[in-house]
Amino acid sequence: MRWTLILGGILAGLAMLAAALSFLWTPHDVGQMAVASKLQPLSGTYWLGTDHFGRDILSMVMVGARTSIAVAVVAVGIGMGFGVPLGLLAAAGRGGWVDEVIMRGNDLIFAFPSLVIAILITAAFGPSAVNAIIAIGIFNIPVFARVTRGAAMPIWTLDYIRAAQVAGKGRLRISLEHILPNTLNLLIVQGTIQFSLGILAEAGLSYVGLGAQPPTPSWGRMLAEAQTFVTIAPHVAIIPGLCIFATVLGLNLLGDGLRDALDPRLKVMQA
Amino acid sequence: MIALENLSVAIRGTPILRNVDLTLAPGQITGLVGESGSGKSMTALAIMGLLPRGAVAGGAVRLDGQNLLTTPESALCRIRGNRIGMIFQEPMTALNPLMTIGDQVAEVLRIHHRMSREAARARARDRLDRVGLPGPRFPLTLYPHELSGGQRQRVAIALAIAEAPDLLIADEPTTALDVTTQAQILDLLRDLVREAGMSLLLITHDLAVVAGIADQVAVMREGELVENGETEALFRNQQHPYTRALFAASRHVPARVTAQADDTPILSVRDAVREYVLARRTTFGPHEVLRAVDGVSFDIQDGESVGLVGESGCGKSTLTRAILGLDPLQGGEIRLDGEAVGPGGAMPAALRAKVQVVFQDPFGSFDPRWRVDRLLAEPFHLTGRPRNWRERVAEALSEVGIDPSAARRHIHEFSGGQRQRLAIARALIIRPRLIVLDEAVSALDVQVRAQVLDLLADLRRSHGMAYLFISHDLGVVRGVTDRVLVMDRGGIVEQGPTERVMGQPAHATTRRLMAAMPEIPADWSVV
Numbered sequence: 001m002r003w004t005l006i007l008g009g010i011l012a013g014l015a016m017l018a019a020a021l022s023f024l025w026t027p028h029d030v031g032q033m034a035v036a037s038k039l040q041p042l043s044g045t046y047w048l049g050t051d052h053f054g055r056d057i058l059s060m061v062m063v064g065a066r067t068s069i070a071v072a073v074v075a076v077g078i079g080m081g082f083g084v085p086l087g088l089l090a091a092a093g094r095g096g097w098v099d100e101v102i103m104r105g106n107d108l109i110f111a112f113p114s115l116v117i118a119i120l121i122t123a124a125f126g127p128s129a130v131n132a133i134i135a136i137g138i139f140n141i142p143v144f145a146r147v148t149r150g151a152a153m154p155i156w157t158l159d160y161i162r163a164a165q166v167a168g169k170g171r172l173r174i175s176l177e178h179i180l181p182n183t184l185n186l187l188i189v190q191g192t193i194q195f196s197l198g199i200l201a202e203a204g205l206s207y208v209g210l211g212a213q214p215p216t217p218s219w220g221r222m223l224a225e226a227q228t229f230v231t232i233a234p235h236v237a238i239i240p241g242l243c244i245f246a247t248v249l250g251l252n253l254l255g256d257g258l259r260d261a262l263d264p265r266l267k268v269m270q271a
Numbered sequence: 272m273i274a275l276e277n278l279s280v281a282i283r284g285t286p287i288l289r290n291v292d293l294t295l296a297p298g299q300i301t302g303l304v305g306e307s308g309s310g311k312s313m314t315a316l317a318i319m320g321l322l323p324r325g326a327v328a329g330g331a332v333r334l335d336g337q338n339l340l341t342t343p344e345s346a347l348c349r350i351r352g353n354r355i356g357m358i359f360q361e362p363m364t365a366l367n368p369l370m371t372i373g374d375q376v377a378e379v380l381r382i383h384h385r386m387s388r389e390a391a392r393a394r395a396r397d398r399l400d401r402v403g404l405p406g407p408r409f410p411l412t413l414y415p416h417e418l419s420g421g422q423r424q425r426v427a428i429a430l431a432i433a434e435a436p437d438l439l440i441a442d443e444p445t446t447a448l449d450v451t452t453q454a455q456i457l458d459l460l461r462d463l464v465r466e467a468g469m470s471l472l473l474i475t476h477d478l479a480v481v482a483g484i485a486d487q488v489a490v491m492r493e494g495e496l497v498e499n500g501e502t503e504a505l506f507r508n509q510q511h512p513y514t515r516a517l518f519a520a521s522r523h524v525p526a527r528v529t530a531q532a533d534d535t536p537i538l539s540v541r542d543a544v545r546e547y548v549l550a551r552r553t554t555f556g557p558h559e560v561l562r563a564v565d566g567v568s569f570d571i572q573d574g575e576s577v578g579l580v581g582e583s584g585c586g587k588s589t590l591t592r593a594i595l596g597l598d599p600l601q602g603g604e605i606r607l608d609g610e611a612v613g614p615g616g617a618m619p620a621a622l623r624a625k626v627q628v629v630f631q632d633p634f635g636s637f638d639p640r641w642r643v644d645r646l647l648a649e650p651f652h653l654t655g656r657p658r659n660w661r662e663r664v665a666e667a668l669s670e671v672g673i674d675p676s677a678a679r680r681h682i683h684e685f686s687g688g689q690r691q692r693l694a695i696a697r698a699l700i701i702r703p704r705l706i707v708l709d710e711a712v713s714a715l716d717v718q719v720r721a722q723v724l725d726l727l728a729d730l731r732r733s734h735g736m737a738y739l740f741i742s743h744d745l746g747v748v749r750g751v752t753d754r755v756l757v758m759d760r761g762g763i764v765e766q767g768p769t770e771r772v773m774g775q776p777a778h779a780t781t782r783r784l785m786a787a788m789p790e791i792p793a794d795w796s797v798v
Binding site: 162170 | 615620630649
């Protein structure tokens, strides 16, 4: 086991755990404001202190993890759900017009700066978590399409694919039975990385007010609201910032670790 | 002079080499033969000081008295490339695809001598001339992809001899090349050794190659040298039973099987033409067309075994793809048992089920994620999976001599020879009438190859299948085919009964192939 895999797993696991736990229990009610006890430092009652409305930061961070993870999961789901089939299709018809249409369409999406488009979408349809998900999801599609196509192309030249063709199997069936399972390693790794990017993107959109709307807690918006108090109560900004940092770092390490663990070529080098 | 004294290597406690004693004298060619996994390549790595991590070496590797095993890495770096050069099996991957051949050879010289760029270039030119890549046709500015496999191997040799090393190690240098190219590369190596007075350690599994070129031969088995001596004497005496077994296996010819021709030949190729459209030379220029198969016609009768031989690039593989119904033809037709063959859905499953294939590479032929039973059952896609498919898989496994309990295992648990048996089992399972064997035994060790050839002969006898045996190994083709087709530049230049074609070759291509075929002299045998 690589240390990256373990550390990444722990960090990402903590975020998941906090989000899951928040459904059952939070130290305080997230919506509950107590202006009298605003901007409290870390204490026995408020483990991570309170914000400018007197809300418990730990509870908000836990529920905020829910938002971040939900957005990232669905966005990666959209990216994989459309991108992987498109990539497989492009690889199956490599060199033909299907390949060209799919890959040039990808280039088109890639050519737009993703956050600008996300802002455009939320500006047009109103800011909400759902619109943020759709915007981030769309930009995941070409990433997965390219990774899938890139992984599938060399597999198509192997003898076992020719054997499957000799056994009368069509391109679609070969794609599903042989190509997809053999590209899965790479897709899992890419999925982890995209997951962390999704969390980062959601935080960014929420920070500028285009993500989850109040009162739903979100790490990005907590950070935005705290910046005015940074000099008097720095922990209010530092804690959500650390959450984003730790989760993204954890997922990136996990992705790296998984690549090392799943790539048979690296296994050979260690042996 | 290099001497291995009592060399032993163990990796994590498992002994890989045991007490290897070998002297490599200047101007001498030493053949190191053995089967895969016998420790041949590990010996080379031990000499170079490139053992994998976790390997512990004992004994000594002496270069003019200095023990290389105890020499520090920084000093070894000066010795490697400078006094010991190495050539690898795969000329496709041994060169950097992004560097010109001139820069690659010059780089070696610059590393060791801090030579000026111009001086290094001049020396590189000289070395490339020396390995048979003369200036006008092969400028220093060429990239590896612009060269053929044999030419790349020449560049790799130029890299290895750039510093005029004392010892050149060649690890299966010709295994990936066809017979004529192999003969040229071996000639080149022999000349280099004789002229420069260096010693050559030639690692190979091919006894015939060794017989033709080596001064002394060492036979390796499971990490030990079982026999070692002057080439002709070793071949004539064969004192160790293992040497005798290897020798017998390399000459092995399975028992003859007779064909059972009927009115329709199982395969009939008529004026087949296959063209490829190449990229445009200039932006608006016309696409050039390469005619890889040019008007080929031949028949294969039921139960007949036919060989198809030729140099690489002659169109064998392209023709094979068309016969298997994977690629379309631009002219002519291919009929399988009287019905037309075509790519994709154009060919009904029942017709497709009449032909199956076994490929060269036992490692690339199977999906690593599938288990053996599912892999072997894949051709049932053509016929519909019978209810007793598991029994059929077990039956096919026992036919190729593999325990049916292996059905639930993954492919990485099998050796190269076992995988090739599995590939044959997969081809057999739906009882095709024709099996195309595309270099199916080229990658196998001699003893395994002999077993597989026997197996193929037995199966032909019991099931009456026809074989199309594609190979550049003429020795094998001679042993197992009734008729042979010789292919050159997309066309069949000679065909007829194997014995006649190979015994009295009429066409220049056949004669060239026969002359290049490495052979153990007929009188060098004990029995």
